[in-house]
Amino acid sequence: MWELKLGAHQIRWPRGAWVGISGPSGCGKTQLLKQIVSGQSGQLQLEYNNLLERPQALRGIGWAAQGAPLWPNQRVEQQLRALAERHKSENWLALAAEFQVLPLLEKPTAILSGGERQRVALLAALLCADKLLILDEPVSALDQQAASEILMALRRAADQRNLSALLVSHQWRDLAASCDFCYQWQSRQTLDINRAQHELTEQSPVQAAALWPVQWCQDRRQWMAAGHAIETGPLPTTINRVSIDAHEVSIARRHPGPSSIANTLQVEIGKITALDKTSALLTLHWGELRLYSLITHRAVRALDLTPGLGVFAQFKAHAVKSPQA
Amino acid sequence: MIDAIIITVKLAGVTTVALTLLCTPLAWWLARGQSGWLRNCVEAAIALPLILPPTVMGFYLLLLLSPEGLFGQFFDRGLAFSFTGLVIGSCVYSLPFVAQPLTASFRQLDPQLIQLGQSQGLNRFAVFRHIILPCCGYAFVAAAALGFAHTVGEFGVILMIGGNIPGETQVLSVLLYDEVESLQYANAHRLAGGLVVVSWVILFMLYRWQRGRGGFHVGA
Structure with missing residues (x-):
């Protein structure tokens, strides 16, 4: 079981699960993640051991920072190879193939596009992570399909090593595609992702309809969204009682x-x-x-x-x- | 003259290496340290050689390094009029030329990059090698080139604390002064012209390199 206590925030989630953090812009989500990474305050416990008391090299945290900063003035391969050697990751080339990073290996990090940087930064975070991934807007520069693909690839690789993740994204689709739980910044609640989606649907059906193309699935007698088997609950705008x-x-x-x-x-x-x-x-x-x-x-x-x-x-x-x- | 060239190059080389090693942590503290007023005090002290006449620096250094001086008393014959004394004097006099480019460069470094490196489990040396050096490498080259060139061109401080001992403390600029004093203008021309050309070439190469690369690539 993971437990994060930092300022007014307290989040608990099972080992291996992913938590999406949702909240309005400027509320301090990125700052929260930075505080976890710097480890200057608060507690991040895994099975009651506070990881933040350990030296940074032994915490097992992989951080994909906002804006995807990479090692400056070097080739992508130099960074990834050095990180793989440092963290004893032998299959990094296979992961690079899965993250579509192979064609970028020979390029200097300075000339990568935003989406390419994010893919490399995600792979770097994965190589460094032993227990937890901290992902700050990790796919904001990718189109919807590429974002979902890369998040699912990351989730698969993380599941193989029982890695948990804290994910901040402004796109609900990113959370829906990868997370098990959703921490709601304003209410300070950690909800099951389906429950969170349901609540969002009930509170703001118009917004929900804008987020997902909603269809009635006759077989399951459920409202379905974006091809995911998601319980959206009744949509007041589409039912007309007479x-x-x-x-x-x-x-x-x-x-x-x-x-x-x-x-x-x-x-x-x-x-x-x-x-x-x-x-x-x-x-x-x-x-x-x-x-x-x-x-x-x-x-x-x-x-x-x-x-x-x-x-x-x-x-x-x-x-x-x-x-x- | 050969002796003077060797001593000049040796002095400039040793001073450049010593200053680069000394100024890296100093500049890091100046650029990113917490203490405000103490930092300003040190910054002002480091910049003093830019505005003070070299003779003022030389005078105080002479007092400090003489056999009865604060530092010189720990050595048999003091440090004044020795090569070691020259290195100390050159380090003090060229300090701002090495420290300031490094400080400016460290100030521009994105703190998030350092945090990223630390989060990736890099130790201090690895952070320096993989993140700081690739970002600030050009500043190290510029600082070293300026330090070297400035030490080659030093005169006042060396004359005050090094005397003019051929084969030991007589550098090119002092030898040039001797040649002019004894009306050996042909020799003086060779020395002066040589110093102008060498200094110009160092600065030209530095600017050319900075413009061409715009950065510092490691093993690319």
Whole structure:
């Protein structure tokens, strides 16, 4: 179990899990990560051992700083090879291939583009990390697809070595693609990432709809987002509750087939009340919904209708009203 | 004359190496140290040789290095009029020329880079080798070149504390003074012209190199 105590912040998360830190710009997320890295205050405990009391070389923290700084005036390979040797990482070339860094090895770090720098910086952080990755806007210069790919590659490599991570990103998609938990800066809560996503959806459905293309998945009977099996909860903007006044309700034992003017519901007979010599009133149940049908005693006998029997009710819609109306 | 050339080059070389070693931690402290007023005091003291007449520096150094002086008393015959004394005097006099480029360069260094190196498990030497030297390497070259050239051109301090002992403390600038005094203008021309050319070439190469590379590449 990890536990971070720093200033007003306290985060607990299981070993190997990734925590995304979300909060408004300028709230101090980067500063928090820098404080962890410098280790001048606070506690970062793994199984009740405070890592910050150790010398920096023995903490096992890999830091990908904001803006992806690299070793100046050197080739990418010089930095990565030196770090791999220092941290005894033998498969660094395989990782470089996975992070699409191989073509960059011969280039000086100064001429890399923003996205290339971030890939190299992420790989460098991974080489240095033994226990924890600290990632500050690690894929902000990459396009959406490349960002997801690189984060998933990083997550795979981290999972193989049981590395945890603290990730700061302004893009919710980065957190959704890689994290297990979300630390909400303002409420100081650590939530399961799905729960956090659910809350965001409920509090601000318009923003949620802007973040993810939301689709109704018939098989799972769930709202799905961006192809992820994510419980988004009901979206108030897409559900419209109405009441329907039924008109001319008729009863059939078999499904009457498609009709252009009548609606058909499969209902259960609740009660049969005799009104006079010729007429009877049927109370029909469809879940919580009640339908009433006025038919003849003769029809009751002919169709052999009894309470509890399942039948098909056909009706015309008389009026469609919203509940407030 | 050959003796004077050898002594000059040796003095400038030893002074440059000593000053580079001394000024690296000093400049680091000046650029990034915490103490404000103490730093300003030291900065002002280091810059003194830029404005004081060399004879003033030479006079006080002579007092300090003489056999009865504060430092000289620990040596048999004192340090004045010896090569060691010349090195000490040159170091004091050329100190700002080495310290100031290094300080300026360290001030521009992004502190996040140092923090990054430390977080990557680099020890002090590795941080210096992989991060500080590649960033500030040009400043080391500039500082060394300026220190060397300035020591070659030194006159007043050397005359005050080194005397003019041929084969021991007589450097080119002092020899030139002797030649002019004894009206040997042909020799004086050779020495003066040679010093002008050598100094110009050092400065030309320095500026040319700075413009061409714009930085310092390690093993590229």
